[in-house]
Amino acid sequence: MIVRDAGDSWQLVLQTDHADLAAGFGAAWADRGPRHDSVVVATRRHDDGWATWERSPLVDEASRPVQFLDVHVPAHLAFYRAGIAAITDEDHYAGLLVSMHGAGIYRQRYGTDPALGLTRAPEVQELVDAFVAEQEAAYPERMAAVGVSDELRWEDYHRLQWLDRFSLAFCMRDWDAAGEPFDVGSYRFEPLGPWRARVTPYPFAEPSVAVTLLRRRVPKEQWTQAAFREAFASAPVEAVDVVVEA
Incomplete structure (x- = not known):
């Protein structure tokens, strides 16, 4: 689950909803290899393993919803193995790409994202x-x-990583208004207004791309685990239109 502090509430995005946003970007991506359909499948399903954990999400000792980077690592490893197996049943190449993604999480996307790391990984x-x-x-x-x-699978792996990171750029930041530009790897995002950004260099085939992000909001309270799960389950799902333009 992707957690953002939204003032008096927590914005919560399921990993599977984040993946759907990433797949929307994938469908519009301009630089495509010969197996791009499988890349989109991998993108849409790369976090499927989280669905089990997110049926009953947790809060920490401070009553903050547990962020995806802070999850108990043995659980993370187990559900990623299950997700890779399930995805491979649909599309063997997508399964390879998600296998690389799962391993790459623990290798800073194979050296391309030095800041990435699960906080509890060194413990195990x-x-x-x-x-x-x-x-x-x-x-x-x-x-x-x-x-x-080998060349193609690395090219497609890196496409998957960019799509993942594009989605995270919207899931993890405040997009209520225009703001200061920021970089995601070699891409620069300029927030132009609510849920609207200019990206350079521009990676999409059309001059403007619109995709949908699903999110939930849960108020900040001193939650017990049971009360938080109930509040999360009953929180309305909001659909937000995300627009990226050249």
Whole structure:
């Protein structure tokens, strides 16, 4: 779950809703490889494993909803394994890309996002290393099964990472008004107004792209686990139109 402090409330975005936003960007992406349909599947489903955890989300000792970077790592590893297996059943190449994504979370997107890291990963480093090694050991067999080159799977992996990061840029920030430009890797985002941004260099095929973000709001209170789960389950789902333009 992606948590943002919204003043008197918490803005909450499910990982699966964040992934749908990312897939919307993927459908509009201009720079496409020959297996882009599988990239979009991988993008739409890259966080499917979270669905189990998010049926009963947690609050921490300070009554703040637990952010995705702070989740208990053994649980994270378990549901990512399950998600990778399920995605592979639909699309074997998408399964490879999500396997790379899952391992890459613990390797700063294979060196391209140095700030990325689950806060509790060092506590269970042996489990993390075993998970990464397990996924990486299967890459050659997965590549052979779908007939893709090493070059293509890395190109598509990085496409998936950009789509993930574009979505996170909207899920994790305040977009209620225009604001100061900020960078996401090599891209610059200029907030032009509520949920509207100019991006340079511009990565989409059309001059303007509109996608939908689903979010919930839960008031800030001293929550018990049970009360928070009930409040979260009953919170209305808001659909926000996100617009990106050249």
